[in-house]
Amino acid sequence: MNRCPHTWFSTEFHTGKWLLRARLNDLLTAPRRRGTAPLVVALVLTLTAGSLAACAREPLPGETTPEPVQTETVEDGALTVSFPLSDLEPYVPASTWTPDTVSADTMGEMLTEAELMEGQQVVCYREPGSDTTKYWAVRQGDELLRFAVEDSAYPDGYTVGEFSSLLGQSGFVIEAPRGAAYTARDYYVFDEGGVPRLLADCAQPTYAPDLDGDGFPDPLWLYHGGREAYCYLVWEDAIYQVDLLDCVRKALPDWRGPNGWASPTFSTQGLFYDEATGLAFLGVADGVTRFGCLRFYPGRVEVTALPAETQPDWQVENQESRAGFLTVGEQTWMLTEDEDGVHLAEVLYGLSEATLQPFTDILGTDGYTLDYVQSPSGNYRSYYGTDGTPLALSFGWDRADTPMDLDGDGVRELVCSVTYMADGVPAVLVYRLSEGVIWQAEASAVPEEVYQSGPPAVGPARSHYAPEANTVTTSLRFQGEEEQQSWTVPLELENLEFYPYQYQHLP
Numbered sequence: 001m002n003r004c005p006h007t008w009f010s011t012e013f014h015t016g017k018w019l020l021r022a023r024l025n026d027l028l029t030a031p032r033r034r035g036t037a038p039l040v041v042a043l044v045l046t047l048t049a050g051s052l053a054a055c056a057r058e059p060l061p062g063e064t065t066p067e068p069v070q071t072e073t074v075e076d077g078a079l080t081v082s083f084p085l086s087d088l089e090p091y092v093p094a095s096t097w098t099p100d101t102v103s104a105d106t107m108g109e110m111l112t113e114a115e116l117m118e119g120q121q122v123v124c125y126r127e128p129g130s131d132t133t134k135y136w137a138v139r140q141g142d143e144l145l146r147f148a149v150e151d152s153a154y155p156d157g158y159t160v161g162e163f164s165s166l167l168g169q170s171g172f173v174i175e176a177p178r179g180a181a182y183t184a185r186d187y188y189v190f191d192e193g194g195v196p197r198l199l200a201d202c203a204q205p206t207y208a209p210d211l212d213g214d215g216f217p218d219p220l221w222l223y224h225g226g227r228e229a230y231c232y233l234v235w236e237d238a239i240y241q242v243d244l245l246d247c248v249r250k251a252l253p254d255w256r257g258p259n260g261w262a263s264p265t266f267s268t269q270g271l272f273y274d275e276a277t278g279l280a281f282l283g284v285a286d287g288v289t290r291f292g293c294l295r296f297y298p299g300r301v302e303v304t305a306l307p308a309e310t311q312p313d314w315q316v317e318n319q320e321s322r323a324g325f326l327t328v329g330e331q332t333w334m335l336t337e338d339e340d341g342v343h344l345a346e347v348l349y350g351l352s353e354a355t356l357q358p359f360t361d362i363l364g365t366d367g368y369t370l371d372y373v374q375s376p377s378g379n380y381r382s383y384y385g386t387d388g389t390p391l392a393l394s395f396g397w398d399r400a401d402t403p404m405d406l407d408g409d410g411v412r413e414l415v416c417s418v419t420y421m422a423d424g425v426p427a428v429l430v431y432r433l434s435e436g437v438i439w440q441a442e443a444s445a446v447p448e449e450v451y452q453s454g455p456p457a458v459g460p461a462r463s464h465y466a467p468e469a470n471t472v473t474t475s476l477r478f479q480g481e482e483e484q485q486s487w488t489v490p491l492e493l494e495n496l497e498f499y500p501y502q503y504q505h506l507p
Contacts, residue, residue: 077307078292081251084300090238093198099147107137107144114160116172120190124150124158124174134158136174138196147188147196150176163187166208167234168216169199187219200232200239211279211296218296220279235299242301244294248281251303252292278304280333280344289342291326291333312342316368318358321386323368325354334370336388343388348372359383362403363391364411364433378421383414390503391438392431394418402467406432407493415443415491417465428465428472430496441496445474445487455479465491 108128115121121139132151137144150158157177164170171189178184183204188196200219208217212233220231229244278295292305306328312335314324321338323345332354334346348354353373360366367385374380381401383391394401396419403412414431428443444463451457455478463474473488489495 077309079252079305079307081303082300083247083251083302085233085235085240085242086299088240091200091232091241093201095198097147097149099145099195101140101143101145104139104142104144111156112158112160113139114172116162120172122160122172122174124160124176138194145195148174148186150178152178154178157183163208166217166219167199167232167239168214171196171199182223185221200241202230212298213296214298231296233296233301244279244301245281247294247301247303248283248292252283252305278302280328280347282342282344284341291328293328312337316356316358318360318366318368318386321366323356323358323384325356334384336368336384336386338386340387345384345388345390346370346382349374359403362412362414363431363438365391367391392416392429392440392501393503394429396421396426398426400465402465404467404470406430406470406491413493415465415467423460425460426462426464428463428491430491430493430498431501432493432498434498438501439498440501441498443472443491443496445472445489446476447487450476455481 106128107123107125108130109126111124111126111134113121113123122136123139123144124134124136127133127135132153134150134152135144135146136148136150137146139145154177157175159175161173161175162171163173166187169189171187173185173187175183175185185202185204185206187199187202189199191197202219202221203223204221206219206221208219210216211218211220211231214234216234218231218233220229222229231242231244233240233242278293280291280293282289282291284290288308289311290305290308291310292303295302295304310326310328312324312326312333314322314337316323321336323334323336326333326335330349332348333344334348334354334356336343336345353371355371357369357371358366359369362383365385367383367389370380370382370384372380372382378395379397379399381394381399383393385391392414394416398417398419400417402415402417404415405411406413406415411433413433416429416431417426418429419426430441430443432439432441442463443465444461446461458477458479461474461476463472465472470491471488472491473486475484475486477484
């Protein structure tokens with residue numbers, strides 16, 4: 001039995017004031033069908049290759065999206081529209097599966113299992129003799145308390161994690177593939193009888209900022225490249241599920257062109273949120289890209305649209321794309337534009353200096369670098385594709401970046417000599433592209449056996465990269481020794497331990 005992991009999508013929610021994390025491989029392409037979506041709905045998930053009987057959604061009878069109750073135009077020409085939650089029906093999870101208890105002897109192939117912090121054991125297993133039916137259950141000695149069923153041909157991808165304080169409650173989250181490029185994340189809590197009850201159903205990517213300032217993380221998730229966006233909020237002991245893009249559509253009818261919205265979307269390259277600006281979005285109407293944001297308060301959601309004349313200052317070009325800045329209050333947004341439209345790549349705070357430069361043929365693509373100085377906290381260089389996708393991050397006052405084809409496959413990797421600004425420790429980061437995903441590793445020349453059999457180290461290792469020789473030199477001091485020891489090795493990809501790159505947006 002494995003101890004339940006604390007994963008980025010379950011417990012280790014990023015709830016700080018600044019920005020949320022996004023995964024490069026969370027950029028989804030497969031659409032999910034839906035009808036006319038009310039502002040707060042019980043969703044019916046239409047899946048391409050399977051369904052979840054435990055969480056099938058049925059619309060609430062007579063439920064409608066309310067009209068905005070407040071419209072305000074401020075001095076800078078921005079339009080703000082407010083939506084109250086009190087006029088809406090609370091979110092009530094529907095279920096066509098009734099929890100039941102069966103003998104543990106009926107369990108087939110185990111697909112995943114995890115032990116929660118309170119000792120409960122959650123499993124997902126295949127029904128014997130079936131290629132499609134799988135059950136989620138809590139193991140109780142010789143019995144299984146089944147609380148959900150999957151009906152799909154997907155053989156793997158089922159996981160369990162824990163969460164705490166989400167919407168003011170704690171429990172566990174299950175992750176399951178339920179369609180092409182669609183992975184569901186369902187959050188459960190135990191009722192007084194120990195039976196798991198669905199708290200919220202989401203999909204990847206899922207984030208959890210404290211949107212409305214009540215002290216608890218609120219689930220927030222995107223689908224179809226940001227063209228569907230939902231969040232859950234608590235108000236007066238009830239949970240509401242909010243269709244965020246429906247708020248935008250109904251609040252801003254003047255943004256729609258003759259053929260409706262061309263591309264209403266939230267940024268997929270980084271879900272930008274802070275207490276002052278809210279959740280950034282953009283849309284295209286009559287061929288003009290418009291910008292705005294959503295703000296969340298106890299009991300209401302506000303949509304703010306910037307005036308049409310608020311447009312980016314395009315500064316650099318790269319063949320068929322360009323990049324520039326847009327000032328929004330005290331923030332500066334970095335934007336890119338390619339044949340697919342405008343993309344929000346970064347939001348800068350406390351700007352003291354920022355420059356953009358184009359690059360070609362790094363990590364298999366062209367794009368732009370953003371050099372950003374936020375004194376006194378740091379000096380950054382971030383790499384983006386032409387569509388705003390974050391590719392790599394270099395940092396430190398003494399940083400140096402070297403594009404180099406390290407494995408001879410014709411695609412240049414990126415070697416970054418960085419300095420951790422908290423303590424000035426130098427390090428070497430390596431970024432590579434493999435199977436369409438950006439991977440990251442930290443290079444070190446210290447042999448593994450030194451850590452395993454040598455005396456304890458004093459302080460962190462300090463690594464430097466020599467581009468001319470393509471070598472990494474690492475120095476380390478051990479307990480009881482006055483002088484540092486140093487090792488130098490060639491930089492070779494096969495000797496590095498790579499992991500998927502998870503971009504952390506600039507502060």
